[in-house]
Amino acid sequence: MSKRKETKKGEHLEIERKFLLRRVPPVKIMDKILHIDQCYTNSGRFRAVRTGTKFDYIMQKKRQLRPGVYAESAEKKISWNKYASAWKNKKKMLSKIRYMKKDKNGLVWEIDEFVGMNLVIAEVELSRENFKLKLPPFIKKELIMEVTKYGQFRSSQIAE
Secondary structure, eight states, X not given: XXXXXXXXXXXXXXXXXXXXXXXXXXXXXXXXXXXXXXEEETTEEEEEEEETTEEEEEEEOEEEEETTEEEEOOOEEOOHHHHXXXXXXXXXXXXXXXXXEEOTTSOEEEEEEETTSSXXXXXXXXXXXXXXXXXXXXXXXXXXXXXXXXXXXXXXXXXX
8 A cells, every 4th residue: 555645734644445235254354353433522432442442532633535545644642541531521422343454455445334223334445446346255245335425335434
């Protein structure tokens, strides 16, 4: 993956494609599993990310430029107190289990299973918009459709 481009405001450019899946591919093939509680405030997106027994608290701002292309600030680790304050003042929230798998081409797939919803979305970050993406078998097998251009499949829209 090449170095991320920056916008005029010093944000990173994120290029991604999203896919709606029937279910999570077999857990045994995954490289990493994260548990994420995410909330949105007027200040940005706040996350509590758990891997095993370790917690990280993260804040980030992200805005959509066009379908699949976002300008985002660098993720910033924050204290538990700052996260708790954001959670208390949240506008909306969601919980998800993120399964991560690197494909044979070196792309890292993030498969999000939204807790309390029958919804699984896979996303992959790309180095450029015209990247020729070949879906790996573990995604192809569960694929319903590509949803990159549908805003309702963004986490910020799924959050309640």
